[in-house]
Amino acid sequence: MSHPGATVSDRHKVVIVGSGFGGLTAAKTLKRADVDIKLIARTTHHLFQPLLYQVATGIISEGEIAPATRVVLRKQRNAQVLLGDVTHVDLENKLVHSELLGHDYATPYDSLIIAAGAGQSYFGNDHFAEWAPGMKSIDDALELRGRILGAFEQAERSSDPERRAKLLTFVVVGAGPTGVEMAGQIAELADHTLKGTFRHIDSTRARVILLDAAPAVLPPMGEKLGNKAKARLEKMGVEIQLNAMVTDVDRNGITVKDPDGSVRRIESACKVWSAGVSASPLGKDLAAQSGVELDRAGRVKVQPDLSLPGHPNVFVVGDMAAVEGVPGMAQGAIQGGKYAARLIKNEVKGANPAFREPFEYFDKGSMATVSRFNAVAKVGPLEFGGFIAWLAWLVLHLVYLVGFKTKIVTLLSWTVTFLGRNRGQLTITEQQAYARTRIEELEEIAAAVTETEREREQAAS
Amino acid sequence: MSHPGATVSDRHKVVIVGSGFGGLTAAKTLKRADVDIKLIARTTHHLFQPLLYQVATGIISEGEIAPATRVVLRKQRNAQVLLGDVTHVDLENKLVHSELLGHDYATPYDSLIIAAGAGQSYFGNDHFAEWAPGMKSIDDALELRGRILGAFEQAERSSDPERRAKLLTFVVVGAGPTGVEMAGQIAELADHTLKGTFRHIDSTRARVILLDAAPAVLPPMGEKLGNKAKARLEKMGVEIQLNAMVTDVDRNGITVKDPDGSVRRIESACKVWSAGVSASPLGKDLAAQSGVELDRAGRVKVQPDLSLPGHPNVFVVGDMAAVEGVPGMAQGAIQGGKYAARLIKNEVKGANPAFREPFEYFDKGSMATVSRFNAVAKVGPLEFGGFIAWLAWLVLHLVYLVGFKTKIVTLLSWTVTFLGRNRGQLTITEQQAYARTRIEELEEIAAAVTETEREREQAAS
Numbered sequence: 065m066s067h068p069g070a071t072v073s074d075r076h077k078v079v080i081v082g083s084g085f086g087g088l089t090a091a092k093t094l095k096r097a098d099v100d101i102k103l104i105a106r107t108t109h110h111l112f113q114p115l116l117y118q119v120a121t122g123i124i125s126e127g128e129i130a131p132a133t134r135v136v137l138r139k140q141r142n143a144q145v146l147l148g149d150v151t152h153v154d155l156e157n158k159l160v161h162s163e164l165l166g167h168d169y170a171t172p173y174d175s176l177i178i179a180a181g182a183g184q185s186y187f188g189n190d191h192f193a194e195w196a197p198g199m200k201s202i203d204d205a206l207e208l209r210g211r212i213l214g215a216f217e218q219a220e221r222s223s224d225p226e227r228r229a230k231l232l233t234f235v236v237v238g239a240g241p242t243g244v245e246m247a248g249q250i251a252e253l254a255d256h257t258l259k260g261t262f263r264h265i266d267s268t269r270a271r272v273i274l275l276d277a278a279p280a281v282l283p284p285m286g287e288k289l290g291n292k293a294k295a296r297l298e299k300m301g302v303e304i305q306l307n308a309m310v311t312d313v314d315r316n317g318i319t320v321k322d323p324d325g326s327v328r329r330i331e332s333a334c335k336v337w338s339a340g341v342s343a344s345p346l347g348k349d350l351a352a353q354s355g356v357e358l359d360r361a362g363r364v365k366v367q368p369d370l371s372l373p374g375h376p377n378v379f380v381v382g383d384m385a386a387v388e389g390v391p392g393m394a395q396g397a398i399q400g401g402k403y404a405a406r407l408i409k410n411e412v413k414g415a416n417p418a419f420r421e422p423f424e425y426f427d428k429g430s431m432a433t434v435s436r437f438n439a440v441a442k443v444g445p446l447e448f449g450g451f452i453a454w455l456a457w458l459v460l461h462l463v464y465l466v467g468f469k470t471k472i473v474t475l476l477s478w479t480v481t482f483l484g485r486n487r488g489q490l491t492i493t494e495q496q497a498y499a500r501t502r503i504e505e506l507e508e509i510a511a512a513v514t515e516t517e518r519e520r521e522q523a524a525s
Numbered sequence: 526m527s528h529p530g531a532t533v534s535d536r537h538k539v540v541i542v543g544s545g546f547g548g549l550t551a552a553k554t555l556k557r558a559d560v561d562i563k564l565i566a567r568t569t570h571h572l573f574q575p576l577l578y579q580v581a582t583g584i585i586s587e588g589e590i591a592p593a594t595r596v597v598l599r600k601q602r603n604a605q606v607l608l609g610d611v612t613h614v615d616l617e618n619k620l621v622h623s624e625l626l627g628h629d630y631a632t633p634y635d636s637l638i639i640a641a642g643a644g645q646s647y648f649g650n651d652h653f654a655e656w657a658p659g660m661k662s663i664d665d666a667l668e669l670r671g672r673i674l675g676a677f678e679q680a681e682r683s684s685d686p687e688r689r690a691k692l693l694t695f696v697v698v699g700a701g702p703t704g705v706e707m708a709g710q711i712a713e714l715a716d717h718t719l720k721g722t723f724r725h726i727d728s729t730r731a732r733v734i735l736l737d738a739a740p741a742v743l744p745p746m747g748e749k750l751g752n753k754a755k756a757r758l759e760k761m762g763v764e765i766q767l768n769a770m771v772t773d774v775d776r777n778g779i780t781v782k783d784p785d786g787s788v789r790r791i792e793s794a795c796k797v798w799s800a801g802v803s804a805s806p807l808g809k810d811l812a813a814q815s816g817v818e819l820d821r822a823g824r825v826k827v828q829p830d831l832s833l834p835g836h837p838n839v840f841v842v843g844d845m846a847a848v849e850g851v852p853g854m855a856q857g858a859i860q861g862g863k864y865a866a867r868l869i870k871n872e873v874k875g876a877n878p879a880f881r882e883p884f885e886y887f888d889k890g891s892m893a894t895v896s897r898f899n900a901v902a903k904v905g906p907l908e909f910g911g912f913i914a915w916l917a918w919l920v921l922h923l924v925y926l927v928g929f930k931t932k933i934v935t936l937l938s939w940t941v942t943f944l945g946r947n948r949g950q951l952t953i954t955e956q957q958a959y960a961r962t963r964i965e966e967l968e969e970i971a972a973a974v975t976e977t978e979r980e981r982e983q984a985a986s
Contacts, residue, residue: 125950132674167682221625261599491663
């Protein structure tokens with residue numbers, strides 16, 4: 065067996081944490097740099113997150129938006145892709161610690177780019193997660209696909225009208241782009257894709273509720289576009305409840321507090337959480353060592369050059385970094401990753417780290433799809449919605465996906481899906497259909513142990 | 526909410542168990558019959574099992590071979606699709622009992638077609654299953670995709686040569702069509718798809734071992750074609766070990782007994798089991814009530830008209846039925862399902878059940894792919910291999926898939942894959958990458974309880 069990577073190199077070592085937009089862009093930017101790159105990520109794939117909702121609602125397969133990172137970087141000989149969960153960055157000894165299946169690894173770096181992203185935030189109520197999964201990973205999307213389709217399946221078998229109503233009520237918490245897209249696509253699924261496939265229930269009678277504590281839909285897009293999106297969703301039959309604060313989430317539904325202080329209950333089997341983000345816990349790890357401040361979402365308050373104070377060789381980019389004026393979107397991560405990588409590339413060639421130009425974000429605009437043929441877009445002072453915005457959205461996304469060679473298949477799937485309203489990816493696994501019975505069984509045993517031990521302790525005291 | 530299915534009908538009630546080739550064909554054959562059909566299945570999809578190995582090895586997505594059964598039968602208004610695990614058939618009261626998430630359902634029938642298929646058989650060693658999953662379901666295929674790709678990922682991180690060798694040794698047990706296809710595709714994955722994507726290991730050095738207790742590859746295809754397939758696999762670098770009996774399978778490998786009685790060990794992290802099938806346990810349930818005999822694989826020895834002795838309204842078709850001269854292949858199930866459905870259709874119209882023509886199987890031939898552009902086929906007295914056989918295989922499979930409207934996308938995926946050697950579906954979930962740590966943790970607790978209870982019992986005795 066040959067080990068080309070095992071030869072000891074004295075080239076400048078760059079470690080990149082994360083294979084999202086920030087990490088992958090950083091690696092690609094260093095393509096021709098005289099460095100050794102190790103990209104360490106929790107997943108084996110790069111995730112094109114803007115289309116994750118299409119995986120969750122059965123439009124496209126996970127492979128189409130999650131190409132294997134090592135295949136994407138195959139030809140970049142100076143980059144090695146490593147699977148592992150980064151648990152700790154040792155700033156003093158310049159080591160990145162990662163874990164894979166009980167094995168711990170320490171990877172040395174000269175320069176470090178941390179782009180570990182953000183997870184879903186439940187604002188201190190992490191027990192909501194079990195009943196309202198987030199929309200951050202392929203695991204989330206496939207889990208939600210199973211829950212959404214599973215709810216219809218259970219409703220078809222149920223003869224209890226209350227249970228059936230609960231199963232056919234879908235609640236999406238959070239009216240940002242992901243929430244809007246999810247609510248719109250669940251409605252399309254119920255009204256078109258599944259229409260006429262059941263005999264006992266009518267899928268088009270399913271309720272889809274989009275709920276937010278804020279007073280607007282798509283707040284960062286401004287009032288005009290927010291109202292456009294809201295009107296479109298309502299036309300599709302989505303119920304929009306604003307100024308509605310979620311106070312509890314459980315197996316059977318959700319508890320909501322309205323502005324007048326009254327508390328009400330929505331019975332719902334399937335809930336989706338897209339209400340907030342919380343930066344990777346690595347931020348805390350960095351703060352503890354470098355004294356850098358974190359914002360409320362756990363994001364690292366980096367220097368103007370995206371580095372950690374006192375550690376000019378350690379950069380934090382993307383959703384993990386708090387930079388004034390940079391939104392937590394793909395563009396922010398892409399531009400941050402590119403900026404940090406260019407600094408490293410230039411300084412390896414001899415540029416003086418003391419004279420860095422600060423990072424400047426270039427706002428290319430933002431967009432969100434509402435339904436097929438309908439989107440809203442904001443580019444500089446320009447605001448527009450409808451079919452033109454959707455076409456712009458389609459072209460932009462396809463151009464981006466070109467790099468991963470999945471374009472043709474994705475384009476075809478989309479065309480087939482959007483024209484025919486059929487969806488090719490409605491498959492759910494048996495494990496999902498039968499809701500982790502094994503785990504529940506084991507958890508019962510585990511709970512029983514704790515109970516027994518408590519009893520024994522009480523008897524002993 | 527409207528409930529078209531809730532109206533009580535006095536039409537002849539047909540219940541079909543299973544959504545595989547037998548069950549789905551039976552339902553479609555009854556399209557214009559004056560009957561009410563309820564198709565109850567464990568999965569929400571019809572599975573095109575001959576291509577399951579392509580899902581396991583990242584060539585196509587699960588959606589392409591597993592369309593939602595209710596979408597396939599959408600326009601057939603006399604058929605209702607129900608998700609549930611059939612646990613018991615009550616022959617006396619003509620009821621099919623099924624279970625879904627703790628709810629039990631009893632469905633009455635006038636006629637019943639049982640096509641519940643077969644699972645993997647470990648010949649009494651069910652504990653092998655955890656370390657060598659079968660290849661029977663979408664769950665199996667996705668699990669194996671995670672294990673195969675995960676083994677390469679772990680090897681890339683390992684600095685221990687023994688562990689690396691174990692991770693890069695893949696053992697496929699069973700040299701039938703599925704085993705041959707799996708071994709061939711793992712070899713292609715290692716030699717081409719993943720080539721050049723690792724830096725520390727060389728994926729092309731991976732060992733793929735195809736092992737069987739029998740003395741031949743593809744025994745039902747005959748010596749000539751078996752040898753053709755064997756030669757082709759060996760050319761691809763697959764090691765073929767025949768007359769090799771597996772005596773144990775554990776986390777780290779497999780123990781094998783050779784014909785001379787000597788026992789040896791193969792260290793291997795990723796094992797695939799495709800060595801035998803065992804019919805659905807529903808067979809035992811039927812035997813206990815009707816006295817019908819089962820063969821060694823648990824298949825029901827049906828009457829010449831595929832019915833149960835003493836129960837002319839209950840048919841068993843496909844992999845669950847033992848019929849002289851009918852192989853456990855798609856064609857056997859399709860023809861059996863069609864035959865039983867036609868009898869029901871005719872008898873509802875007034876035909877006399879006393880004069881049934883016995884079921885006759887028409888052998889359309891069989892084929893197996895070995896690698897891209899290479900297959901072996903047997904049609905009547907005709908035996909051929911190579912590119913022509915592969916082309917025949919391709920055309921036949923595409924024609925079959927036409928019915929599910931996934932043809933265009935599948936064709937395109939295949940073309941892209943077979944010409945470019947890239948694979949679009951290499952995505953694995955985090956749950957797979959990190960190997961069910963939660964389950965392992967809970968199992969440890971559960972094991973500890975049993976241990977504690979045993980101790981307590983000993984203390985008490």
